[in-house]
Amino acid sequence: MTDFLSHLDIFCFIIAALVASTPLVLAAMGGVMSERSGVVNIALEGIMLTSAFAGYAAAVATHNLWLGVLVAIVAGMLIAALHAVLSIQFLVDQIVSGTVINILAIGITGSFYRTYIQNSELAGTGVLPALHLNFLPNAPFIGVITLAALALIPIVHFLLFRTVFGLRTRACGEHPLAAETAGINVYFVRYSNVILSGALAGLGGAYFTLQQIGNFLPNMTGGRGFIALAAMIFGGWTPVGAFLASLLFAGADALSGRLQIGGVQLPYQIVGMLPYVLTIVVVAGAVGRAVAPAADGKPYKKS
Amino acid sequence: MKLDRALRQRLFAAVVLPLVSVLCGFIVAGVAVVVTGSDPIEAFTALFQGAFTNERAFPETLVAMVPYVFLGLAVALGFRAGLFNIGAEGQFYLGAIFGVLAAASLHGLPGIVHIPLALASGMLGGFIWAAVPGLLKARFGAHEVITTIMLNYVAFQLTDFLINKGPMSDPHSSAPRTAFIDPAAQLPTLLAGSRLHLGLILAVLAVPVVWFLIQRTTIGFRIRTVGFSQGAARAAGISVGWTLVLAMGISGALAGLAGADEILGVSHYMPASFSVGYGFDSIAVALLARSNPWAILPSAFLFGAMRNGAAFMQLQTQVSSDLISIVQAIVIMFVAAPAMVRWILRLREVPVGGLQITQRETAGVSSET
Numbered sequence: 036m037t038d039f040l041s042h043l044d045i046f047c048f049i050i051a052a053l054v055a056s057t058p059l060v061l062a063a064m065g066g067v068m069s070e071r072s073g074v075v076n077i078a079l080e081g082i083m084l085t086s087a088f089a090g091y092a093a094a095v096a097t098h099n100l101w102l103g104v105l106v107a108i109v110a111g112m113l114i115a116a117l118h119a120v121l122s123i124q125f126l127v128d129q130i131v132s133g134t135v136i137n138i139l140a141i142g143i144t145g146s147f148y149r150t151y152i153q154n155s156e157l158a159g160t161g162v163l164p165a166l167h168l169n170f171l172p173n174a175p176f177i178g179v180i181t182l183a184a185l186a187l188i189p190i191v192h193f194l195l196f197r198t199v200f201g202l203r204t205r206a207c208g209e210h211p212l213a214a215e216t217a218g219i220n221v222y223f224v225r226y227s228n229v230i231l232s233g234a235l236a237g238l239g240g241a242y243f244t245l246q247q248i249g250n251f252l253p254n255m256t257g258g259r260g261f262i263a264l265a266a267m268i269f270g271g272w273t274p275v276g277a278f279l280a281s282l283l284f285a286g287a288d289a290l291s292g293r294l295q296i297g298g299v300q301l302p303y304q305i306v307g308m309l310p311y312v313l314t315i316v317v318v319a320g321a322v323g324r325a326v327a328p329a330a331d332g333k334p335y336k337k338s
Numbered sequence: 339m340k341l342d343r344a345l346r347q348r349l350f351a352a353v354v355l356p357l358v359s360v361l362c363g364f365i366v367a368g369v370a371v372v373v374t375g376s377d378p379i380e381a382f383t384a385l386f387q388g389a390f391t392n393e394r395a396f397p398e399t400l401v402a403m404v405p406y407v408f409l410g411l412a413v414a415l416g417f418r419a420g421l422f423n424i425g426a427e428g429q430f431y432l433g434a435i436f437g438v439l440a441a442a443s444l445h446g447l448p449g450i451v452h453i454p455l456a457l458a459s460g461m462l463g464g465f466i467w468a469a470v471p472g473l474l475k476a477r478f479g480a481h482e483v484i485t486t487i488m489l490n491y492v493a494f495q496l497t498d499f500l501i502n503k504g505p506m507s508d509p510h511s512s513a514p515r516t517a518f519i520d521p522a523a524q525l526p527t528l529l530a531g532s533r534l535h536l537g538l539i540l541a542v543l544a545v546p547v548v549w550f551l552i553q554r555t556t557i558g559f560r561i562r563t564v565g566f567s568q569g570a571a572r573a574a575g576i577s578v579g580w581t582l583v584l585a586m587g588i589s590g591a592l593a594g595l596a597g598a599d600e601i602l603g604v605s606h607y608m609p610a611s612f613s614v615g616y617g618f619d620s621i622a623v624a625l626l627a628r629s630n631p632w633a634i635l636p637s638a639f640l641f642g643a644m645r646n647g648a649a650f651m652q653l654q655t656q657v658s659s660d661l662i663s664i665v666q667a668i669v670i671m672f673v674a675a676p677a678m679v680r681w682i683l684r685l686r687e688v689p690v691g692g693l694q695i696t697q698r699e700t701a702g703v704s705s706e707t
Contacts, residue, residue, distance in 0.1 A: 077483065077487075121671065121674075121675060125675040125677050125678055126675075126677070127671070127674045127675045128674060130422050130424075130483055131625065131670060131674045132671075132674070134424075134621055134670065135667045135670050135671045135674070136667070138618070138622070138663050138666050138667040138670070139663065139664060139667035139668075141660055141663045142367075142370070142660050142661060142662070142663030142664035142665075142666070142667060143370065143664060144660075145658045145659075145660025145661075145663065146370055146371075146374055146657065146658045146660050146661050146664065147374055148658065148660075149374075149652075149656065149657070149658035149660070150374040150375060150376070150656055150657075150658070151374070253660070258491060261487050261488075261491070264484070264487070265484070265488060268484065302499050302504070304495040304496070304498050304499035304502075305495075305499065307495045308491070308492045308495045308496070311488040311489070311491045311492045311495075312488070312492060314484065314488050315474065315480070315484075315485050315488050315489070318474070318478075318480040318481065318484050318485060318488075319474045319477075319478040319480040319485075320478045320479075320480070
């Protein structure tokens, strides 16, 4: 082995993984909220892409990065609301609805990118403030969205498992009819959760443009929404589990990058496959069984 | 004149719904063009010219249609078994890898042997790549949506590994790509001076074959029964597990055929960025056709035309070729939500029902084993 993992470097590596896991953990927590209420959300990818773009566009227009973050979150909520309307109101198959949004996101962001960004002389927006650890000079900066994501993990956990709203959410995901009988408005709970999941994924989208590079590139989320979906499953539909899984996946990704630079003989693509293969293994139940909420993906029709 | 009710419903599902969906798709895309500050008439004119009226445009539209036919059939066949095969893109890659393997490594065979061999090899690649999620679903109840999405990414990484300075890369080229295939394995062109190749005929022939498979064979009957109700299929003594594996496998084989055909007919080698989303688009192709094999032809033709025309539109105007994604998304949305179209057209009836695609009894991870 080469010295690509020296002593202090381990810490830098962990921080790099932590930073890279930001969009994953945010989107995965969004997925947890949505699926706990019974709505499968494969639209996370499209929501992040749209929010990444909307946040960047707003930051460019207003010269205010914070406003950009806010717009990214609102955009995420709007796109998620579309998913909610299609799948809850019009009873569209939830996978189809998610696919619609993922394709739509590519179309919308691609079209606007070409008109407003690609051929213009716009300067980048710069990036959000970040924390720099003085004792680790080589560690990557820890941006505010990463810190926000870390803070949100216990909040989402508390919301889901320690509040009435969380209890209702889980009831709707397990047995909507029983929930309705107990006087819970299933539609309202599902709508709120899907829209909240859009807010989380939207913040995750802002990471790409406003924290990571300060620019927008077409399809820059590059399938991170699907990895987040995997992290959600891997983490057993819990916020903490989703965070740990995101960290693992981001770590595998960072490791694959280092192997490439370090000239290690193991092909980096093999390491790159790890998150996906792991997810398949987990979904197949080989490493601890991941059990989805019982009514996850089932449309609920008021009778 | 009053059409009888059943006929009206079928007419709505087969003709009105797809047409209105496509129309709405273009209207929404047109609005997007206006919002980005361009002229929609100009954009759609360029799209039309690029797809049909420009020199060599029409053969190119047919070239783009070919993979859509195979892939659309692949996804549609999955739907008929109640399976959502999002992995067509990955199976498309595996088909290309297996196809190029057989087509580039063997030499001296006559075309009549070499071409079918390479195509069959591609089908095998797609079959394997899709049978795995089928097996995982049948044995462990792993949802195919998750496993096929994941296998797509594994396929991309695998392709990169093989082609980018890997075991399959061309030693004489600095670009990440495979060697050229044996000339004997190239599909003959149908029209001199164009890229239109024999694959078009194969694609058109695949439609009745798949129709026959679904509607007139025992396997097809099992697939349809499992898609209709797994419980009923089980009660009728059909092995649900094996039917799922087989349905996924056949679906993957069709996607693999698309990949091998693309290598043998169009590129003649495999570049690193092989597909540009053909597999993902094919979900829309199959949905627009409502999983009917015959309807795949017009649906694939439309998507081929859009893809081909979009490139010219992007050259000619300020409008991005990504615009067609908006059309696609809206088309799927309306086809999947007939209630919305009826609402727009102010139709009172409540027949047909939403497009039942997958057996929603098993979401995320199911417990059926």
